[in-house]
Amino acid sequence: MAKSLRVRAGPLAFALPGRTIAVTAALILVVAAVMLLSLSRGTVAIGPGTVLQALLGQAEGPEGFVVNTLRLPRTVMAFLVGAALAVAGLILQALVRNPLASPDIIGISGGASVAAVAFLSFLAPQLGAQWLPLFAIAGALLAAAGIYLLAWRSGVTPARLVLIGIGLSAAMGAATTLMITLSPIATTMTAYIWLTGSVYGSDWADVQALLPWLALLLPLALRHARAIDLQEFGDTLATGLGLPVQRNRLLLLVLSVALAGVAVAHAGAIGFVGLMAPHIARRLVARQFAGLAPVTALIGGMLVVLADLVGRTLFAPLDVPAGVFVSAIGAPFFIYLLFRQRF
Amino acid sequence: MTAITAIHTRAGRLLAGLLLLATALAASLSLGQTNLAPTTLMAALTAFDPSNTQHLIVADSRLPRAVIAGLVGAALAVAGALMQALTRNPLASPAIFGVNAGAVFAIVVASTVLTVSALSQLLWVGLAGAFGAALLVFGLGSAGDRGPSPLRLVLAGAAVSALFMAFTQALLVTNQQGLDSVLFWLAGSVAGRSLDMVYPTLPLLLPALALSLTLGRAINLLASGDQVAQGLGQNVVGLKLLLGVLVVCLAGTAVALAGNVGFVGLIVPHMVRSWLGTDHRWLLSGSAVFGAALVLMADTLGRFLIMPQEIPVGVMTALIGTPVFILLARRGLNHG
Numbered sequence: 092m093a094k095s096l097r098v099r100a101g102p103l104a105f106a107l108p109g110r111t112i113a114v115t116a117a118l119i120l121v122v123a124a125v126m127l128l129s130l131s132r133g134t135v136a137i138g139p140g141t142v143l144q145a146l147l148g149q150a151e152g153p154e155g156f157v158v159n160t161l162r163l164p165r166t167v168m169a170f171l172v173g174a175a176l177a178v179a180g181l182i183l184q185a186l187v188r189n190p191l192a193s194p195d196i197i198g199i200s201g202g203a204s205v206a207a208v209a210f211l212s213f214l215a216p217q218l219g220a221q222w223l224p225l226f227a228i229a230g231a232l233l234a235a236a237g238i239y240l241l242a243w244r245s246g247v248t249p250a251r252l253v254l255i256g257i258g259l260s261a262a263m264g265a266a267t268t269l270m271i272t273l274s275p276i277a278t279t280m281t282a283y284i285w286l287t288g289s290v291y292g293s294d295w296a297d298v299q300a301l302l303p304w305l306a307l308l309l310p311l312a313l314r315h316a317r318a319i320d321l322q323e324f325g326d327t328l329a330t331g332l333g334l335p336v337q338r339n340r341l342l343l344l345v346l347s348v349a350l351a352g353v354a355v356a357h358a359g360a361i362g363f364v365g366l367m368a369p370h371i372a373r374r375l376v377a378r379q380f381a382g383l384a385p386v387t388a389l390i391g392g393m394l395v396v397l398a399d400l401v402g403r404t405l406f407a408p409l410d411v412p413a414g415v416f417v418s419a420i421g422a423p424f425f426i427y428l429l430f431r432q433r434f
Numbered sequence: 435m436t437a438i439t440a441i442h443t444r445a446g447r448l449l450a451g452l453l454l455l456a457t458a459l460a461a462s463l464s465l466g467q468t469n470l471a472p473t474t475l476m477a478a479l480t481a482f483d484p485s486n487t488q489h490l491i492v493a494d495s496r497l498p499r500a501v502i503a504g505l506v507g508a509a510l511a512v513a514g515a516l517m518q519a520l521t522r523n524p525l526a527s528p529a530i531f532g533v534n535a536g537a538v539f540a541i542v543v544a545s546t547v548l549t550v551s552a553l554s555q556l557l558w559v560g561l562a563g564a565f566g567a568a569l570l571v572f573g574l575g576s577a578g579d580r581g582p583s584p585l586r587l588v589l590a591g592a593a594v595s596a597l598f599m600a601f602t603q604a605l606l607v608t609n610q611q612g613l614d615s616v617l618f619w620l621a622g623s624v625a626g627r628s629l630d631m632v633y634p635t636l637p638l639l640l641p642a643l644a645l646s647l648t649l650g651r652a653i654n655l656l657a658s659g660d661q662v663a664q665g666l667g668q669n670v671v672g673l674k675l676l677l678g679v680l681v682v683c684l685a686g687t688a689v690a691l692a693g694n695v696g697f698v699g700l701i702v703p704h705m706v707r708s709w710l711g712t713d714h715r716w717l718l719s720g721s722a723v724f725g726a727a728l729v730l731m732a733d734t735l736g737r738f739l740i741m742p743q744e745i746p747v748g749v750m751t752a753l754i755g756t757p758v759f760i761l762l763a764r765r766g767l768n769h770g
Contacts, residue, residue, distance in 0.1 A: 269749040
């Protein structure tokens with residue numbers, strides 16, 4: 092195998108070490124296996140052979156319907172949401188130079204949550220649920236803009252960004268709680284499940300709504316791979332190497348917010364993926380964004396697919412939201428990270 | 435007038451705080467859906483007439499509410515001041531010890547799985563949860579060969595909180611009944627409690643408050659650094675342990691009484707520091723006074739903003755606290 096693969100295609104330019112490519116290939120196989128498992132398990136167990144037949148459109152009877160109409164969009168959705176959150180976390184960690192940063196910490200999920208719950212409480216009956224993602228994305232963007240502006244004092248420092256993010260998150264959490272306590276119980280339940288993060292009931296329309304965003308945002312992030320790597324070195328060095336630091340910081344923040352925002356908009360406030368996936372990826376491959384991004388995306392996607400799988404099978408007939416299991420893995424993982432850090 | 439002329443001295447400023455507290459208390463007792471005249475209020479307190487509706491409002495609703503709000507505010511603010519001294523971290527607050535999340539989780543388990551519904555019983559469950567979570571956070575934060583460091587405590591607290599939150603959510607999304615009954619409590623509220631709920635907590639709360647207020651001098655010494663304090667003959671480890679226990683007693687009781695009332699423990703010590711200075715002998719009593727006043731005012735204000743409904747006090751403190759916090763974060767949090 093070649094030592095490294097050089098990519099030069101228009102604005103994309105990077106070299107991927109052989110190990111990175113091998114790890115990515117292996118991960119793709121693992122993810123495919125996990126998704127196959129997710130398609131075959133549930134209230135009705137379907138053998139992997141039948142699942143494959145169903146995917147090819149050759150299954151007779153209800154199996155084809157269960158696999159293609161119920162489980163496949165949900166599984167694909169879980170994967171996409173996880174991948175988007177994971178890459179958003181990867182960009183953010185480089186941006187604030189803090190390995191413990193994640194989109195949920197700096198208020199992006201909080202902004203989306205406020206907007207989504209406001210929508211569910213006041214507008215959903217009139218407008219219909221299909222507008223929910225739009226409101227959630229707008230909320231995420233508004234919150235991020237607010238955090239950025241409040242943190243601005245002749246430039247934005249990573250520490251101030253995180254602090255303001257935490258503060259504003261708390262306020263948005265309070266506003267969310269307020270709306271939930273005041274709304275009728277049916278809305279309360281919908282909103283609460285949304286807040287926990289779930290891909291329950293996802294269909295192809297959801298996938299179609301999410302996919303174009305990722306197809307736009309992920310290549311855009313790869314295009315700025317070099318800038319993302321430079322941000323990690325610190326302001327002085329990055330400026331010295333010719334990077335317009337503040338302008339790039341804003342751009343990367345927008346990318347991260349958009350990725351997290353669209354994911355949260357469709358699946359609710361799933362926490363910890365943006366924190367965990369980049370860490371696992373960094374242990375597997377070299378610290379270089381162009382190589383890290385696909386690995387992070389695969390790991391993040393796999394985490395949510397697994398969490399969803401556990402949530403709907405382990406406690407059947409209850410459908411426990413995926414967000415619960417991501418947190419149940421994520422919090423101990425966070426503690427583990429804590430112990431590895433040298434303070 | 436003496437309070438105003440002497441406002442440049444610390445005693446004068448603390449007195450001004452007491453006046454503010456008295457005003458907030460009077461407002462909390464007399465204002466709301468039904469506004470009561472000062473004379474009615476006095477009559478209800480001094481010559482209670484059980485057949486008078488207005489008197490009943492004071493005795494059954496307003497007075498317990500005001501007492502709980504005041505106690506919760508004082509306890510949280512003092513706990514926050516102790517916490518900030520203990521961790522030398524200006525962003526430390528009781529929530530960081532996992533106290534809130536632990537109490538919430540315990541209460542949700544009790545009310546959904548074990549179907550406990552009496553508030554007086556939930557109080558003890560919440561307190562047990564607060565202690566359990568604090569022990570876990572402290573254990574995690576101090577495990578390993580390097581011992582407890584402020585940052586490790588803070589991060590362990592964040593992680594344990596997140597874990598308990600996840601379990602709480604899991605229980606609530608699978609149990610709609612439970613969600614409905616605990617949501618208002620989750621938001622942090624002092625409404626609908628009776629004084630009977632408060633009495634059993636007093637033997638824990640009042641001594642903890644009193645003891646905290648006497649520790650000012652020792653904490654001042656601690657603030658000059660572990661080694662200096664040790665050199666001057668202070669038992670640093672013992673004091674830190676005592677502070678930790680006090681924080682959990684104060685914050686745990688407050689959370690068990692009123693649910694999630696955030697930001698009080700974080701911002702009140704900062705506001706008091708800029709008003710009374712960094713000497714803990716003043717800072718602690720100032721925090722108690724201003725903390726109580728803040729929660730009383732937040733609760734009273736919450737009754738008016740979206741009449742006829744009420745905004746839970748925990749939501750109010752968060753909405754009031756955020757701008758202060760953002761100001762602090764922009765200034766760089768350089769004191770404490």
